Amino acid sequence: RNVLKTPLKQAATSHSVLTEIQPDCQPLTPPPKPKEILPADPWTPTSNLKMLISAASPEIRSREQRRELSNTTSEVLQAKYCLQEHLSGDEYEKSQPSRKEKSLGLLCHKFLARYPDYPSTAENNYICLDEVAEELNVERRRIYDIVNVLESLHMVSRLAKNRYAWHGRHNLAKTLQALKKVGEENKYTQQIQMIKKREYEHEFDFDGERNEEMARSFGSNEHSEMSFVELPGMEFRAASVNSRKDKSLRVMSQKFVMLFLVSTPQIVSLEVAAKILIGEDQLEDLDKSKFKTKIRRLYDIANVLSSLQLIKKVHVTEERGRKPAFKWTGPEVLPNIQDTKLETTSTICPPTISESIPSKEQCSKNLFPSQGKQNFTRHPSLIKLVKSIENDRRKIQSAPTSPVKISATDTDQNLSAFPSKMAQLPVIAKHQLEGQSKKAKEMKMELSSSALECHLSSPEVVPKPEPPRTAAPSQQPALTQPLGVCPPSHSPVSPVILPHTHSGVSYAIYLHPSQAHTVTTYSPSFMLQPLPCADVTGIKSINSNILNKITTEEGDNQIATADPTESLPANERPTVKSETSSQRCLKRSQALQENNLIKRYRSDEESVDTSLTFFPSGYLIPLTQCTHGNKAGFSNKEKAGICSLQHATYSSPIAGVIPVTASELKAVNIPAFQITPLNIMLSPTSVAAAPVLSNSCLNSSNTSSAQNPSSSVLSFTLQHVGLIPAGVQVPANPVLRHMPVSSQPENVSHSTENKNLQEKVSKNILQLLDHDGSPSVPREPQEPQTVTENFFRTPGGPNTVSSLSASSHGTDRISEGALYIPQRKLEVSED
DNA sequence: TGATCCCGCCAACGT
């Protein structure tokens, strides 16, 4: 509305640049904030183009960003200006914000860049929509698009009016798991088959039979459209949102994701997706317009998912021609096992609410009407309850209306603000690492270095003993604070912190070496290969036809990077450690601080979600350790370091991370098709059966790669428990390691599973420990945890937990028992 | 052209 986009953009650009880049400079955001039309990117026009072109290449972007960030604000600004002004004419044209520059995907990237993948604690990470919109120079409407899909993944949750909480990827695994399950329940696989079949046979003609088939396939859920899938912990939050008929985006996004998770070659064409999504709502009437609209939405969603690097655009070539499709590049999702979920669940849920929360299973079931049940998310009563809770929470928090953003005053805001700017560096680094991490070691190196720099630079920030965030609305410097460098000593404030605490970090390190191999091994390039996918599903031939060629648009440029040779696990490993030691301190200290902050928060606030720490892995860990969990600031460094060694280390630096890594790698690199079958076979059952489990080492045996995680996990756990000193790592059985069990890609899958198992086990252990309620443990006894545990029990196989708890008493034995038992649970619990 | 998908109207909701 303001003006013509084109003409204005220049100004906008420059302006935006200012905004984004210079945190300090911005004394105040001018209240009137004229939103400039164009979203100016911090990047140079040139870079923009490049970026745009290689839509996905996060590296570049990150690099750019990094660079810019590193640069003095002034410099950057100047540069921008120069560019802008000089470019006045033709040159500028090119740089002009083309449509692409306004793309949702790009916007989403920017958005994501502001927040850490694994925020230390939810507290800091508040998102003020207005703020974000302003800073990114976009209309709020667009932010909604992003947030909505993020919400569908539980990466954010709505807190209040203009407010969202950023969870990052902590819940991602669980969410995906849940989604997968639901998808399976809905028989999405079959639906997909049907549609494909139909397509092949002919275009959409309405064969009565076809339709019937379709109907049948849909049959179970029929008109049912599942409502928003919630995670146990997340529910309430969602509740607030739930009010409105969450129709599309949110739900649609989930469904879309489900399709990926369910389908064997994890590739979904827009067409199919659209049809299925439509189909659910109303069988048939492929209204053209409707279809079109659906596809539009799917693009929106896909863009965001792409930014999250969960999917990637590809083309499926058939007889007819090539159709746009997307390939899942996100983490592998384990075969759904309820057990897992249960465990997971505990982790997720915010303590407060947890009690009211039905078991996670129930939730999922209720949520998903897959079986033709109703589809309401939760009982109204619950909702009310939730709402009330939320309200309280909100009260506590600020209830600012949208326009608020201006003042840095607000603690929350500060917090939120902080991440965006200060945190960016790390974030960026993270991104790079995560995405196709391998790209260049160089990059990693750079990142790491940059990260270091960041820390160094940041020192200004003094870790003052912060008053509870509420109390201290330090207005000005607020931005900086969050990063606050940690005093070398453990956090002064929180007594809670354990000395070992840092151990978490070390764990991560330990793990890497072994994993490095694994990581190294995989090469992303595979994607390129046109693989005829074998359909696991019933319908055979058809599929093969359908998915003849799969071409990656981008061609995974980065892939080349991944040379197995490059990564030298052995060499690097030591390096890492060494570096770690020095850095570690910092990190730790930081972490500690963060903890403190968090704790304070909690105390201040209601302690709501904060208290729980979530690890990607799903480990339930005492706050102390939680510290590590946040990759946010410093962790990145670690990552960077690690990454250099191994290609991708995504998740948290901690032990929990490790397993994830393996899986993720797998997911990314290996063509899904191949992997899938194996996984299935291996899945929980087999595991359970295996006696191996009792032994931590044994687990690894199955998978070559797997071992590491297991051992690491074990050590991690033990350490936490206090059974073993922090530095010590439980040795993985070397012999087993070497076991050449599977040399092929399958390994990966195995590893994944193992990983999962291990995770579970570890979780169990942790839980057990918790259960014994060893107050002795330094960790804080936080309510949340407690709640969690309870929660845990309830939902989960009732037996399982109890059994565990019973056994849990002798530390050592317990651990063993835990290992063992849990497995069983898995089996049993699984329906 | 078809594939993408930006833009923003305007209705559903919340307060």
Added chain:
DNA sequence: ACGTTGGCGGGATCA
């Protein structure tokens, strides 16, 4: 009544 959310689809861009 007004602000927040966000469905929806025209039509501009891109390839």
